[in-house]
Amino acid sequence: MAQTNSSPATDSPPVALTIAGSEATGGAGAQADLKTFQALDVFGMVALTCIVSFDPKADWGHRFVPVEPQVIADQLEAEFAAYSPAAIKIGMLGTPATIDTVAAALQGKPSPHVVLDPVLICKGQEPGAALDTDNALKAQVLPLATFVTPNHFESMALSGMDAIETVDDLIAAAKAIHEKSGAVVLAKGGVRLEGPDAVDVFYDGETLEVLSAPKVGEHAVSGAGCTLAAAVTAELAKGASPLEAAQRAKELVTAGIQARVASNAPFDAVRQLNA
Numbered sequence: 248m249a250q251t252n253s254s255p256a257t258d259s260p261p262v263a264l265t266i267a268g269s270e271a272t273g274g275a276g277a278q279a280d281l282k283t284f285q286a287l288d289v290f291g292m293v294a295l296t297c298i299v300s301f302d303p304k305a306d307w308g309h310r311f312v313p314v315e316p317q318v319i320a321d322q323l324e325a326e327f328a329a330y331s332p333a334a335i336k337i338g339m340l341g342t343p344a345t346i347d348t349v350a351a352a353l354q355g356k357p358s359p360h361v362v363l364d365p366v367l368i369c370k371g372q373e374p375g376a377a378l379d380t381d382n383a384l385k386a387q388v389l390p391l392a393t394f395v396t397p398n399h400f401e402s403m404a405l406s407g408m409d410a411i412e413t414v415d416d417l418i419a420a421a422k423a424i425h426e427k428s429g430a431v432v433l434a435k436g437g438v439r440l441e442g443p444d445a446v447d448v449f450y451d452g453e454t455l456e457v458l459s460a461p462k463v464g465e466h467a468v469s470g471a472g473c474t475l476a477a478a479v480t481a482e483l484a485k486g487a488s489p490l491e492a493a494q495r496a497k498e499l500v501t502a503g504i505q506a507r508v509a510s511n512a513p514f515d516a517v518r519q520l521n522a
Contacts, residue, residue, distance in 0.1 A: 263292070264332040270470075279517070287482065288522070294319060295322065320352065338473060414436070463504045474519055
């Protein structure tokens with residue numbers, strides 16, 4: 248590869264990094280993250296943690312293959328040597344060994360913004376392995392996050408609540424997660440709550456904001472959560488406040504669900520439209 252000593256362009260875009268798994272169909276995971284970064288005019292990097300492919304012969308369940316920890320460490324070493332990311336998104340990690348590797352790399356806080364999309368369940372794992380991974384994520388990665396974007400199930404798991412059925416429940420969960428983590432929280436109700444609107448709750452310890460948009464159908468769309476967290480990451484990298492980042496991400500995801508990509512699978516995929 249050619250070397251250059253030229254100075255970087257003054258109009259260079261901010262750099263964002265996603266640490267996430269590959270999802271082969273392109274609807275979620277690192278693929279969705281990079282498309283979101285591109286749509287929001289942010290230069291994206293990815294450190295792959297695992298390879299996930301749906302199994303159409305087994306009810307579209309996950310086939311999960313972890314990347315070797317040393318390979319993950321090598322990716323992160325190269326990325327942090329080449330760039331100083333303005334924001335980092337953490338998606339699927341998948342194993343305690345991966346979590347150890349990523350947590351060690353992030354201990355020095357190489358970015359002012361660490362957005363955790365806390366993937367707590369991987370259907371390709373045995374229940375015991377999944378529990379070990381969940382516990383490691385909560386213990387080692389959640390404390391490093393500055394912003395966390397749990398979905399309905401993850402909000403229950405992180406808050407300790409048995410059920411989230413109303414907007415008030417989601418508000419209580421967001422407050423509990425902030426209390427435990429110290430991070431800004433964007434708790435996603437999406438289509439899981441009753442009513443005509445898809446509702447998410449933003450809470451940073453002082454500001455409480457309910458973000459609402461009319462539901463686009465009653466079924467979840469692949470990649471919506473990944474895209475939301477990636478959009479938050481991109482907006483933070485560009486200098487937006489946490490609330491501004493959440494609001495803009497909500498708008499982008501709503502538009503992406505409206506323009507979703509139909510598939511032969513039992514789910515459609517969100518489309519990352521240029522902002």
